[in-house]
Amino acid sequence: MIELRDIHKSFGALHVIRGVSATVEKGEIVCILGPSGSGKSTILRCINGLESYDSGAITVEGAKVDRNSRSIVDIRARVSMVFQRFNLFPNRTALENVVEGPIFVKKENRTTALERGRDLMARVGLAGKEDNYPGQLSGGQQQRVAIARALAMQPRAILFDEPTSALDPELVGEVLTVMKSLAEDGMTMIIVTHEVAFAREVADRALFIDQGVIVEEGPAASMLSHPRHARTQDFLRRVTHPL
């Protein structure tokens, strides 16, 4: 469903992505792990065209991702994104955030969009918070609104860029719970995360990236329990036992 073929990307002289190839099937959940600065965010951002890539090809359901083409708008509507810092629209209520895309991008009927928006708010466990502004919600609640906003576009896949890293530890669980329920519903997801236990349990596959290349990949449960590559082992040890 999502295919990356030999992607390269540089920021000036900095060669950040150095030949990444990967395929994500429909309904598959892929976790990306790797040290800071290894290029995880950049890969996600290339997939929905927030960033351009220099060579190689990315396709989403067969359509080539080209940031400078009009088709990118359509691809973004099909591949939603959830950000580390939530990026909710602060001047709109939670429900307005959720229905913004359906009403103004997809031109859905206002009443049905609002109805569906309320359902989505309930689905992420936020029934009753529809009229709160983002500033009146906790980080965990904001991130769940952001997930509802992504779902509202009825995407074929969702990209998560460290969705829980900006949260206080006690709020991480509520967001992971929502993501797990999406996984159970068969949503295609690519998740950049340092939550190894979550990845092991929920993901089908894991990719370990270091310095812009995929160092190791495999079924999440086995790879994250018994990594073969020394760099993966080292990274996982540091993430799970910081001391």
Place this chain on the structure above:
Amino acid sequence: MQQFLSDAVEFLPILMQGVKLTVIITLGSLVLSTILGLFWALMRVSGIWVLDRSTRLLINFIRGVPIIVQLFYIYFVMPDFGVTLTALQAAIIGLGIAYSAYQAENFRAGIEAIDHGQIEAAQSIGMGWFLVMRRVILPQAFRIVLPPYGNVMIMMLKDSSQASTITVAELALQGKLIAASTFKNTSVFTMVALMYLCMCLPLMYLVGQLEKHSATQRR
């Protein structure tokens, strides 16, 4: 004081005609400068090099020429090119263009103050450039630019007096004409000053409120 009050009663009707023109010029040029300024600002942030550069050049050009010279140009030179305007029209257009440069820079600063994550979030739900502007950036930038916008309104109200140089009998020129024919300089110009002040004070109060409001609204 007695004398001043009786003068005031006598001259007020004539001066009020000047006030009317002052208000018309101010509102007219405010609308024009806002529309033009927003247009320039959007060019500046379009991300298209040619539009950005040429607009920046234009803005610097407008800012580099005194308002009074721009007014002369529009009123006295344009007729040579077949464009004849009434003095009032020329005043509104001249001030509108002159102030569009300041409006543009204010709007651009407001737009650029919006967190880049907002733009990415908007793009990630499939919004194109215009929708991102209309639904996400401009509504948020609006709150930021409002206080400085109020200040521009005050400056425009006062600068509308420059229209007197191209024969528009707004408040300042009306005062000057009365003073010249009655020699009651003190009474007349005191009144003129007070009348400008009366128009500015509510605006200043408004700006103060807006600044207080935006200070408490910050996330």
